[in-house]
Amino acid sequence: MTSTSALVDWQTAAQIARRVGRPGPVAPRAELDDLVDGLRSAARDAVPHVLRVTRMRPAGAEVERERDASGRFTRRVTVKRPDLGDVRVVDRATWARANTTSMAALTDPVLADLDVGARLGESSAARLAGAAEVGGLLALLSTKVLGQFDPYGPGRPTLLLVAPNVLAAERAMKVDPHDFRLWVCLHEQTHALQFAAAPWLADHLAGRLGGLLRDVTTSSVELSHAPLRDKVALVGRTLLDAVRGDLTTPVDQVMGPEQKEQLAEITAVMALLEGHADVMMDAVGRRVVPSVRTIRSRFEKRRDGEGAPRLDVVLRRVLGMDAKLAQYRDGAAFVREIEKQVGRDGLNAVWAEPAHLPSAREIADPRAWVRRVHS
Template sequence: MVQFVDWDVAAATAGALGKSGPRVTYEEAAAAVTELRDLTDEAARHVAEYTGLTAPAAPPVRIVDRRDWASVNINGLREVVNPLAERLANGKVGNNVGTAIGSRMTGVQAGTVLAYLSGRVLGQYEVFSGDPGQLLLVAPNIVEAERKLGADPRDFRLWVCLHEVTHRTQFTAVPWLRAHFLGEVQAFVDASQLDKDQMFERVRRGVATVADATRNPDSRASVLDLVQTPAQRAVLDRLTALMTLLEGHAEFVMDGVGPEVVPSVAEIRAKFNRRRSEGNPVEKMVRRLIGIEVKMRQYAEGRRFVHKVVERVGMSAFNKIWSSPLTLPRLPELSDPDLWVARVAPVAG
């Protein structure tokens, strides 16, 4: 089968380039894992009570290290990209030497990106590798972040758990959400209007753009260069609106629950926001290229949207947003929540 990315090479590269975690004793590591498991269960109770969303079959949390996180994401990406390659090749086995070499090169580049991210991600609800998805908490990154922030460890860990458990709740309490998200990703690919060779080259250049940013901070290229057709841009608008909602909702919940159960939440939030905005020029370039800067804006814009809607119509009416894909916010509604309220949850009287 034709491969866009040599995933074995990607895994080996991510493992080789990934940074080691903070210095901890075996006892400290074991205690952190145990506490994160317990705090995940506690966070689930708080999130359900605060949001009114129930997830009867939520999968258990997985506490992972940086290498494990990269491996899980490689497996998830493999599930998405390999069927695409097979379809574009029309089921034919590819023997093109140039394609094989290119896939190994892209594997190195993908592994480089994942190694970078593996040292920064605190948690993730991963939806690609199976239904209904899996909740990951990256223990070394959480410990390293709380130390750098000078935060109370239990408060910080519960605060992180509240955010990530909210994502798990979104995808497990809303039964159609995962299929809808994956369908939009597929729609984005289908709208590319590229043949196999063009798609391979586009993927290779997109990954290379990110990997090369660490060596050339003056680069002005962006992964958004992959977006070429009007149909792709329409899908991207819908995906952007959805991700902004999901991230903003998680931010709103973690801070809404926080004051009751995380005594130092205000201090943590202030320090964490400063941490998000900081970074050397090269790191900022990489964050922009791979979409982290966009994600930061999604946190803020999405949180404002959720806050304004809940403030106006209450949590129960806000939850109409999860009724179907048709009730999700459109991109213009995120900056003008009244538009969404008027369309989906008009205020009586």
């Protein structure tokens, strides 16, 4: 993996993440083989359940209408040979390396257009410093992520399932492994279906993120020339906010009002994606995942950091993980309220075109989205 980024040596970032990151729980070979096979099977088995419960289908998919006992066509359809992308069961280091590849694909074109290298004075030392920061961050995050659907990597969109984290989570929560693995895959395959049903979504998000990155990078370049005391103050404010419980990250400190508004709109879309996947993974019900209620209850406590050391709680805030949790819950509340108003088919209008995505205001006021889209 090579990159021309003026800010980050991506290959080195992946190597740092691998060296710094913890490898995960230890298990006998037979148990690890069962884990990998179980995750692959769960990813495959989740697809028909996700198609059924969401009432969505990939763009351009072949469908056939079903008949009832009398031979008459019903409203239900079956998607034939759905293609939601590839599935890879990976370790933590591989997850981190895949993310450096995707991050490079998203950020390098923007940085090249801005000619950041010329503005900063391109140097290997600067790129290695960026690699150390990104690699360290990915090493920490690689211990938390259970699964991730990646539409931005090379080749086909890919679902990454992080085997050691799934194993650690099901051990810590003492949940049924078969149920938990399927439950995780229901969430991630819902993400895969979102992007397959709305093929414009990946480019739309990339464009939004690219626009924000341009603005934030410009501010960051200016900050790089600021006195050392200003840089130290930035880090200090971020850590203080995290300890106090404010949902801020270092990037928040260099954003102006317009940039924060852009971020709020991107966050609204991410809240929709995460909230929709959270609602759908539970909607399959106990017939598919018998212990779903137990899993959800224990998983929510784990998300909230119940029993976690104070240092881990602060780290979660610095990494922005609490903000991510707020996305799940705000998005899920939005989805549930929309379904009360217009049903699941009415909700699915959100995937029709970019203009139907909710704004930041509408995530907090679902009825405003209904009035705008369904009036």
